[in-house]
Amino acid sequence: MGILEVKNVNKRFGGLQALGDVNLSVAENTVHAIIGPNGAGKSTLLNCLVGKLIPDTGSVMFAGQSVLGRKPYEINQMGISRVFQTPEIFGDLSVMENMMIPLLAKRDGSFRMHAIESLEDERELRAEAEKMLDEVNMLDKQDMHSASMSRGDKRRLEMAMCLIQRPKLLLLDEPTAGMARADTNNTIDLLKEIKEKRDITMCIIEHDMHVVFSLADRITVLAQGTPLVEDTPENIKGHPKVKEAYLGEAA
Amino acid sequence: MLGIKGKDLSVFILVAVLALLAPFLLNPFPVDSAMAQFNAGYPDLMQRFVIFGIFAIGFNILFGLTGYLSFGHAAFLGVGSYAAIWMMKLVSLNIVPGIIMAIVFAGLFSVLVGYISLRRSGIYFSILTLAFAQMSYALAYSVLTPITGGETGLQIKPGDTPLLSNVAEGEIGRANFFGLEMSDSSVITLGGWEFTMNVGYYVCAVVMIAAFYLAIRIFRSPFGMMLRAVKSNQQRMNYTGLNSKPYTLAAFVISGMYAGLAGGLMVAMDTQVGPERMFWTASGEVVLMTILGGAGTLIGPVLGAGFIKYMENIVSKINSTVLHEWFAFLPDGMEDFLVTIFYPFVGKGWHLTLGLMFMAVVIFLPGGLVQGGQKIAAMFRGKKAAEKDGKTANQQTPAE
Ligand SMILES: Nc1ncnc2c1ncn2[C@@H]1O[C@H](COP(=O)(O)OP(=O)(O)OP(=O)(O)O)[C@@H](O)[C@H]1O
Ligand SMILES: [Mg+2]
Numbered sequence: 004m005g006i007l008e009v010k011n012v013n014k015r016f017g018g019l020q021a022l023g024d025v026n027l028s029v030a031e032n033t034v035h036a037i038i039g040p041n042g043a044g045k046s047t048l049l050n051c052l053v054g055k056l057i058p059d060t061g062s063v064m065f066a067g068q069s070v071l072g073r074k075p076y077e078i079n080q081m082g083i084s085r086v087f088q089t090p091e092i093f094g095d096l097s098v099m100e101n102m103m104i105p106l107l108a109k110r111d112g113s114f115r116m117h118a119i120e121s122l123e124d125e126r127e128l129r130a131e132a133e134k135m136l137d138e139v140n141m142l143d144k145q146d147m148h149s150a151s152m153s154r155g156d157k158r159r160l161e162m163a164m165c166l167i168q169r170p171k172l173l174l175l176d177e178p179t180a181g182m183a184r185a186d187t188n189n190t191i192d193l194l195k196e197i198k199e200k201r202d203i204t205m206c207i208i209e210h211d212m213h214v215v216f217s218l219a220d221r222i223t224v225l226a227q228g229t230p231l232v233e234d235t236p237e238n239i240k241g242h243p244k245v246k247e248a249y250l251g252e253a254a
Numbered sequence: 255m256l257g258i259k260g261k262d263l264s265v266f267i268l269v270a271v272l273a274l275l276a277p278f279l280l281n282p283f284p285v286d287s288a289m290a291q292f293n294a295g296y297p298d299l300m301q302r303f304v305i306f307g308i309f310a311i312g313f314n315i316l317f318g319l320t321g322y323l324s325f326g327h328a329a330f331l332g333v334g335s336y337a338a339i340w341m342m343k344l345v346s347l348n349i350v351p352g353i354i355m356a357i358v359f360a361g362l363f364s365v366l367v368g369y370i371s372l373r374r375s376g377i378y379f380s381i382l383t384l385a386f387a388q389m390s391y392a393l394a395y396s397v398l399t400p401i402t403g404g405e406t407g408l409q410i411k412p413g414d415t416p417l418l419s420n421v422a423e424g425e426i427g428r429a430n431f432f433g434l435e436m437s438d439s440s441v442i443t444l445g446g447w448e449f450t451m452n453v454g455y456y457v458c459a460v461v462m463i464a465a466f467y468l469a470i471r472i473f474r475s476p477f478g479m480m481l482r483a484v485k486s487n488q489q490r491m492n493y494t495g496l497n498s499k500p501y502t503l504a505a506f507v508i509s510g511m512y513a514g515l516a517g518g519l520m521v522a523m524d525t526q527v528g529p530e531r532m533f534w535t536a537s538g539e540v541v542l543m544t545i546l547g548g549a550g551t552l553i554g555p556v557l558g559a560g561f562i563k564y565m566e567n568i569v570s571k572i573n574s575t576v577l578h579e580w581f582a583f584l585p586d587g588m589e590d591f592l593v594t595i596f597y598p599f600v601g602k603g604w605h606l607t608l609g610l611m612f613m614a615v616v617i618f619l620p621g622g623l624v625q626g627g628q629k630i631a632a633m634f635r636g637k638k639a640a641e642k643d644g645k646t647a648n649q650q651t652p653a654e
Contacts, residue, residue, distance in 0.1 A: 053493060079495035091493070093486040104483045107476050108496035116504055118477035119468075121257055125476065168495065 004067075006031040006204050007052070007172060012061035014047055014228075021047045022058065023228040029172075029221075034198060034205045036215045039225035045208045046088055048225070049174050052206075053085050054078045066171065080112075082171035086178055088208075090157035092164065094150035098141060101149050101160055102132035105168045132167065139163045139193060155186040159193070166197060175207040179214050191217050216240070262470050265553050269466050273459040276300050277449045284446030288579065292568060297439060297452035299567050301523045303560050304455070304462040305516050310543040310555030311462075311469045312512020316505050317541070318550035319478055321485035325380045325537050326367065326387030330360040330510040332394065332532035334517025336401065339408045339527050346418040347410075347427045349436065349457070349522035353515065360514020361507055368506035372499065375488070387537050394529035407528030429522050431457055436523055454523045461519060465512060470552055472508070481505050513540075542608075546615055548622025557623050565608050572600035 009027040013020070021044045029035045037045050050056040052063055054075040063070045070078050093101050106128045111117065136142045139159045144152065149160060158178060165173055178194070179187040191214055197203065198218075209215050215222060215236070222239045224231040231244050239245055258266060272279065281295030294300070309331060317323055334356035341352035371382035394402040402408065410427050421427045429436045436454035443449075472478050483491050484498045491498050521527055530536075539562065547558025577596055581589040599607045619625045 074497070075492040076495050076497050079493055085493055087489075091487055091490040093483050093490060095486040096482060100479060100482075103476075103479060104491075105494050107480060108491075108494045111476065111496075113497040113500045116477045116480075116501060118475050118504070118508075119471050120475055121471070122474055122476055122479055164490075164494070 005029045006066055007206065008062075008064040009048075009052070010062045010064075012048070012051060012058040012063065014044075014051060014056060014058050021228050022051070025061070025225075025228070025230060027223060027230065027233075029204060029206055031204055032202055033220040034194075034207060034218050036219035036222045037206065037208050037225055038210070038212075038215055038222060043225045044228040045225055046176055047228075049085065049176055049206075049208065052078075052174060053083060079168075079170075083174065084165035084168055084170035084172070085174040086158070086161050086165055086176060088176040088180065090154065090161045092149050092157055092161050096149060097145070098136070098147050098149050098152075098160060099129070099132060099145040101164055102136060102145075102167060103128060105164050106132060109168050135163050135167045138166075138197075140189070155182045158182070159190070162190075162193075169201070170203065172204045172206065175205060175209075177208055177210060179209065179211055187211065187214060190214075194218055256467070258467075258470050258474065262474065262552065266467060266470055269553060269556060270463045273304060273463055274456075276303070276459065277451055277455070281447065281449055285448050286446060291571060291576065294564055294568055295449060297450055297455050298523075299563065300452070300455045301458050301519075302563050302567070304458040305519045305523070306540070306543065306559040306563055307556045308458075308462050308465045308519065309513055309516035309540050310547070310559040311465055312509040312516070313540045314509075314544050314549060314551075314555040315469060315472060315512065316509035317544055318555075319473070319481035319485060320502050320505050322372070322375065322502060322506070323380050323541065324371075324383040324506070324509075325534065325541065326371075326383030326385075326390075327509070327513050327540055328532045328534070328536035329367070329387035329390040330364050330513035331517040331520075331536065332390060332527070332529070333363045334360040334514030335521050335527040335531055336394075336408065336517075337514070338518040338521035339410070339525065340401075342410060342416060342427070342429060342521065342525060343408070343414045344416055346416050347421070347430055348419070349429050349431055349518075352429075352522060353461075353518035356514045356518025356521070357511045358514075360517065361511040364507045364510025364513075365503070368503050368510065372502050372506060384534060384537065387532055388534055391529055391532040391534070394532060402529060405529070407526060409526035427525075429454075429525050458519055458523065461515070465515065466552075466556065473552060477501070477504070542612060546612055546622055548624030551622065551624040554622050554624045561623065562608065565604050569600055569604040569607060570602065574601075576600075 005028040007027070007029040009025055012022055012025040014022040025048060037048065039045055047056065051058045052070065054070060054073055054077070057071060065081055065083060068081065070081065070083070093104060103122070103125070110128070133142060133145070136145055139162065141156065141159060141163065144156065149157065152160070162175070162178065179190050182190065194205065195218065198205065207218065219236050221233065222236055223233040224239065224245050232239065232242055234242065277295050277300065280300060281293045283289040283293050309327070313324070313327055337359035338352035338356040341355045345351055367383065367386045371379050371386065374382060395404060412424050412426050414427055415421050416427060419427060431453070434453050436457065439450050439452040441448055441450050480496065480498070480501050484502060488498070517531070543558035543562050544555045545558070546561060547556065548554025574593060574597055577593045577600065578589065581592045584592065597603070615622060
């Protein structure tokens with residue numbers, strides 16, 4: 004049994020079958036990549052995992068519990084964090100504030116509102132945020148207005164915001180899209196490092212095969228909403244079906 | 255000091271000093287001078303400055319922090335007023351119980367309104383709050399007449415004998431603060447100047463300073479941070495494991511209680527209330543105050559409230575005779591010409607002036623008057639720095 008078990012998930016948007024009978028099993032403490040051409044349904048699948056969409060049929064189990072019918076914030080509390088395809092950060096706020104929010108959310112939940120205490124006194128949280136920022140090499144940017152940063156930085160910030168909550172499962176939707184080569188390599192190193200340091204399962208959607216083959220333990224190929232194959236990177240590389248559906252396009 | 259520091263502390267001290275010295279600062283012109291009509295230092299108006307300041311400070315906790323634009327906050331002002339007047343009619347002419355009940359009832363009502371309205375966001379939220387407020391207004395006007403006095407409203411009458419206060423037969427009870435009557439004033443005369451120190455005003459001013467202090471603490475708290483996060487990116491907030499509903503509801507209720515406090519103080523200063531206090535224009539006014547001053551900034555709402563109330567009470571009093579006096583030194587033709595030009599903007603036309611100013615602020619200074627002040631300050635600082643050593647290491651400060 005994997006930490007994430009997706010069974011027979013279907014999702015239609017009007018006449019479009021975005022997901023058709025998707026089965027996916029992600030083993031604990033592995034990096035599982037999902038690849039597939041544009042419009043294959045990769046983001047839709049993630050949306051079904053985090054409660055943004057509810058599948059028409061099928062089941063999604065995380066750590067033995069169903070996520071279906073739960074609100075996004077409840078699913079997050081179960082230990083799933085998500086990095087979006089377009090960075091979702093608190094653009095009006097500084098980098099440090101962006102880091103404090105997930106920490107406060109995790110510590111306080113919804114019913115412990117500290118309305119009179121000063122944010123300045125949260126030294127422990129601040130130290131934790133600084134440590135995380137240091138890990139993603141953004142400590143020098145902590146006072147920056149987050150909306151004014153480069154796309155790569157925004158993405159790294161979002162990743163840090165997810166990681167600081169110590170999720171069991173991290174979902175990454177094209178974490179290197181729009182990044183320069185050097186930034187992409189940094190991201191690969193960062194994810195590897197994080198993987199080594201803690202117990203975390205990652206599910207990563209990526210178009211960049213360099214990233215996929217550097218990180219993934221297993222790969223699922225999705226095409227037109229249905230998984231074509233699931234295998235190790237070595238086997239996927241030479242798989243004829245995959246070449247036809249996906250790699251063939253790039254080559 | 256007091257758990258706030260740096261810039262916040264300076265802003266707090268500034269507001270406190272302005273409020274406490276208002277009777278002097280607002281009366282800069284000698285009584286018999288031609289400019290005396292610009293004096294705003296009379297109790298009635300000063301009370302309105304600070305009461306609407308409280309209203310706007312509270313509104314800003316909701317709108318400035320969470321971005322939820324309520325168009326129905328006058329309902330809470332009204333509920334607070336009705337609660338306060340009933341306390342004064344029945345229980346005590348001391349304003350304290352009345353004000354406490356005003357806050358309590360406005361708070362309870364805002365739990366109801368907030369719980370329902372916050373199920374939607376954006377324009378739908380605004381419309382829901384507006385609907386609630388208009389409904390309250392209409393009900394106060396009609397079916398609730400036994401409680402609200404309908405069209406004529408409620409006031410303290412000769413027959414009212416509150417339980418805890420001794421009112422002689424036939425006498426009209428007067429609001430007091432442990433014996434100090436709200437209407438008590440002492441006038442200080444210095445040369446040609448007159449300054450009125452009024453008990454009611456100082457009660458309001460002290461309450462306003464306290465309310466402002468609390469708002470600063472809320473703005474700088476983890477709670478305030480979460481509210482900002484909700485405003486900034488609701489999507490990210492949802493996936494950050496926090497149910498934002500209780501937070502926004504808490505902000506809504508707090509701002510409703512501020513409105514109730516303002517309503518209670520209004521009654522304490524002038525013991526009467528009518529349903530028009532809940533009319534939608536009253537809800538709109540606090541929106542204007544907050545945006546004009548600078549939503550999301552600490553001092554903005556206070557400035558906005560003062561500004562609008564000043565316009566309403568001072569600019570509206572300038573009539574054509576006054577204009578003719580001003581331009582009397584010019585040749586007749588010129589005088590008439592200028593009077594014709596200025597006339598639409600003053601007197602009853604003050605709404606036009608306000609409207610134009612509001613448009614100008616929204617278009618050129620989206621951060622409100624506070625942003626205007628910052629720009630001017632930055633200009634001066636920029637010049638000085640340039641004169642000193644030609645460095646342009648000028649840090650732009652965020653709008654707080
Ligand atoms: N909310 C929605 N409503 C209607 N159709 C949708 C919705 N979300 C996705 N789709 C459609 O479902 C299909 C799968 O979209 P999805 O975003 O999951 O693809 P993807 O694999 O993530 O592609 P990309 O690589 O471009 O991100 C697409 O045809 C898309 O247009
Ligand atoms: Mg996608």
